Amino acid sequence: MREGVTPSDPDRAAALDVVHLLREVALRLELAVGEFARTTGLHGTDVRALVRLLDAERAGVDATPGWLAQQLGMTSQATTAVIHRLEAAGHVERLRSRTDGRSTRLQVSDSAVALGWQFFGPLLDRLIVTTQGLGPDDQTVVKEYLSAVSDALG
């Protein structure tokens, strides 16, 4: 096998295990998104866009095409297309920004919210139950760890 990277540091090996688990979780979330996309006739990118838009709404952030493009790591043109598709499917609305005449504000429709909940609701519930299975202290540990990981990736 091709192990040779860091020969044998048990400390590091243990940490690597955790990191691999992290990747495994990320992979499975991605696959769930893909499955949702398939069952709804949307595309993976569309679903990810929808998720980010819902996140923005929850966080009270104004979502614009430019912001979305950045979130998705895609060009603005591709994002325009995504928005067109979501708009055609009735999942999102374009509203003119009041403060900037060039900009567009994106508003997620109720139908999209309902659709998301229908699919991700059960999954989310399972995750929440799993999380609640931790004691309050452990929950804090996990939370701080994930925050640190998020920063390390940013």
Add this chain to the structure above:
Amino acid sequence: MREGVTPSDPDRAAALDVVHLLREVALRLELAVGEFARTTGLHGTDVRALVRLLDAERAGVDATPGWLAQQLGMTSQATTAVIHRLEAAGHVERLRSRTDGRSTRLQVSDSAVALGWQFFGPLLDRLIVTTQGLGPDDQTVVKEYLSAVSDALG
């Protein structure tokens, strides 16, 4: 705002925070993969395939096109194309399976391993350092939590 889902259960809200962090981490990992893809001229799918192939090698699992298709949540034809691209780029080799004449064994090249390390190495190091920042007990907590999450998603 559209909060109304579960009006006000502080317990659940706290757990939701953790779940959202989990998603944030998954998103950032995905963006990192995209960035790697862009810098190497590969495509997102190709990179994900490469990562899975490396995982398989590390785990000692024989990787076949069919297995890879399942891992990527794609059709076998698309996977054939991915393998072709990776083969053309010299990142993967096709070897006939000895036990099954229909099957192909996929072998990742050393160049691909090196390429992966060049990009993901520093990122991985940061994650490992972050993980090692946890005490041994906390590390176990996180590990078990992530395992449980992985199961909940499977």
Add this chain to the structure above:
DNA sequence: CGAGAATAGCTCACTCAGTGAGGTAAATTG
């Protein structure tokens, strides 16, 4: 203020990743 630069978003033409249909060869089954 008003010319020039920067920014937000868009259309158009094109490429190529992924799908559906369908094919071949090897393994399994009755």
Add this chain to the structure above:
DNA sequence: CAATTTACCTCACTGAGTGAGCTATTCTCG
């Protein structure tokens, strides 16, 4: 040992994402 299943592949096509380049609005600063 025919019939079926499995593993992978080719071909033709669709459409998601990109690069080039446009318009409209806002910012900058003499």
